Every structure is written in structure tokens, then in C-alpha cells.
Amino acid sequence: MRIDCHMHTPLCGHAIGHPIEYALAARDQGIDLITITCHIPMEWEDFGQAGIRMAPEDLKQYLEMVAEVAEVASDFGVEVLCGIEAEVFPDETHMESMDVVLAAYDFDFVLGSLHAQCPSYLGWLKRNKIKDDAMKIDSYFRHLKDGAESGRYDSLSHPDVIRTYGVVSHFDPREHETVIREFLQSVVDADICMEVNTSGLTKGDFEVHPDPLILDWASEMGVNLTMGSDAHKPSSVGQHFESVLGLLRARGFRDLHYFRGRQRHRIDLPKPQDAESGACF
């Protein structure tokens, strides 16, 4: 079985392609299950509004659209689940309206993302006088740990995204091993997952999220993984999965996880596809 548990829809304003095209792309690559995870509406404009995330009044349409696609895609053998990419943020007052949304809708899967590049987090760092790269990186992983402990999320997504978009100029996980391991332990203790996000291979330093060294530590510590392409266009569904699955296998991972109705399900780590399968990456 193959899965891709992170992708978007045009409702956020920066993704293209109807969700049915994402499901068809999955079918063409032998992916059996996808979870659509649009960005959750946020009240505070520093999280980015138009062009970043759907408005609260779009949520009903989002769920209906995913349900319709799920029905059609089941005919061609792809299960489509409805998730949401929620925000992780250190100031709880900005989480209240998001919690209302999370409580009001039956999502299959809730991702937790700390978008370090958003004005919301950049402003938080500034207000708290966190200026140098090392302090920014430590605070970022501490906030991810708080997110893991909050009980809001099923998986913490693109867990070292702080290394991209120019938020810091230097990122070496070895210099932050203690705080990163504390984050990984919090994921284990909360019995949730960390995401392996293959979009990292298309941007910045062209490396998977998280860095392979963090994956080494995660494997050693027994961290469970979800896996997602973070596709913002249909052709990105399953992007770089072959190489990343090989990388995970080499690091000792033997399974992946997905969520349906917020319940975790385990699958065997997919084996590399052979040439006859027709998949192309």
C-alpha cells in the first residue's frame, strides 16, 4: 500500500488543480490513499490570509468538495481522506479561533505546522528579542515540542522548515541535537507522528524535511512517521517518494502511518516500485 498524506487545493489561493486531478495523479503512481490537507483558516492576518489560506466560510465547501472527490476516486481505487494543515504557534491566544474550527469539523487528519517564515512567527521572534540563528532554531523546536504535547495534532509537518525561506542563514542539526531530540521524544510520548515531507527536495537546500540526520535520531528513538508530498499541483503528488522511501529504509524505518477519523493506521514501508509498475518519478 502507498500513501500521500499532505496536499492542497486551490481554495488556499496558491495551489492549482482540482482535487480530482490530485487523486488521478495518485492513481497513476500506484498510490492507494491520499489525504487532502488544505491550510486552516486563521483569524489573525499575520498568519497570511488571501493567497495563503481559505476563509472560514469556505470550510463547508472544502469538506463537500473532498467528499465528492472521495466518492469519484473510490471508483478508480484511490481512497481520499479529508485532513487540514493547522498551525502551531507559541501564543495560545491566537489558537482559540483555530481550536473552534478543529472542534467543529470531522477531519480525518490534523497536521501541525509551525510556519516560521510567516509574519506571525517572525514578529513573535522579534518581540521576544530572539535574534541569532541558534536561538531561533532552538525556540522553533521547543514550540514544535509544545505543539506535540498540546494534543491538537496527529503529525507535526515539515519539521525543520525553519531552515528554508531565509529565516536563518545556517542550519546544522548537530548543533541543536538536544532540543531536537526533546522534540522527537515528545512525539513518541504523545503517541503521534512526525511527517516526512518530500517538498523539501524541491526548495532551499534540496533536502527532505526533516534533514536525514534528524531521521536517524527519529529512527533510533522510535518516532512514527506520516509521509506527504505537500503537493500544490497535481504533478507534485508523490514527488520524490522513491528516493525518500529508500532513504527511510536505509535508516531502519519499516512502517508508515496514516489517519482516518483521527485514528492512526500502520502500513508496511512501501518497497521500491519495479520498472514494470509504470511509475515514473
Ligand SMILES: [Zn+2]
Ligand atoms: Zn500551501
Ligand SMILES: [Zn+2]
Ligand atoms: Zn506547511
